[in-house]
Amino acid sequence: MHKMNSKNKTFIDKLRSSGLRPTNQRVEISKFLFNRKKTFHFTVEELKNSMNLKRSKKISTATFYNTVHALKSAGYLKEFSLENNTSYYDTNIKSHHHFFDNGKVIDIKSDKITFQKLPDAPKGKKIKNVEVVIRLENNN
């Protein structure tokens, strides 16, 4: 059993509203993900490695996957893909865009891109969201 102070409250709430009991492992993951100022981009493998590095008792791979999936399904994380068959997650869930620069990802705030013309959705469908990827290369 663990004592949890009020600072953990929002992390626990995120877990509960994702349908997850706030176990110690999950609360730590949630804190690690959301207790930061800047947006965080990660793969499950990266998350696991950076959290487990400093821990004597490691959290298992399955728990990382389960927790990340539930948080994503509940809308607390956004998933995206690069061309390397790995899922990336973004703690910035506001609709926004990305620069991709050789595997590095940089957020672009939504209001930095506006459209002059957009196509209509096919019949019977509507637009859920619009995301722009700007691929970068070196300037020489």
Add this chain to the structure above:
Amino acid sequence: MHKMNSKNKTFIDKLRSSGLRPTNQRVEISKFLFNRKKTFHFTVEELKNSMNLKRSKKISTATFYNTVHALKSAGYLKEFSLENNTSYYDTNIKSHHHFFDNGKVIDIKSDKITFQKLPDAPKGKKIKNVEVVIRLENNN
């Protein structure tokens, strides 16, 4: 050894300019990919299955991967990713955009989307390309 008629010429040229000798397997793959009116979206697994289904002598997985990679590196195929950790390829190499509708991909011609505002590239970088994904959902 195989006789090749002039209809195969462009397929052979695509292979040669991708640095590949035009073997029978490769010519058949190239024909299968490029001898069609409409743009074609596929995964390597799908390509392999649909080609091998009708063949007595199957083409190996490695050959499909090798050929697709070389054609992609030479610019004859475009790679893109969905959120399922699988690489998709597109025979439409003109810069264009996509609707994503539950795993189904529909091309959007480049001129259907225009921008009013785009951010500058970070210092030392320039924009290689800009791609838009419009995610769809059912309309009810």
Add this chain to the structure above:
DNA sequence: TAACTACTTTATAATTATTCTAAAGTATGT
């Protein structure tokens, strides 16, 4: 608070997409 039950964690196995390997086969220049 003790006991119960459903949900969790974990190590490990299984799966999926992809890449590697090395032996047998083939395209191409001479």
Add this chain to the structure above:
DNA sequence: ACATACTTTAGAATAATTATAAAGTAGTTA
């Protein structure tokens, strides 16, 4: 036709992810 470098192939290896099932824990209830 020869030689050689490039290919094909089956199968092994790798990487990311998901599934399994036994041991552990949270939350409810008496």
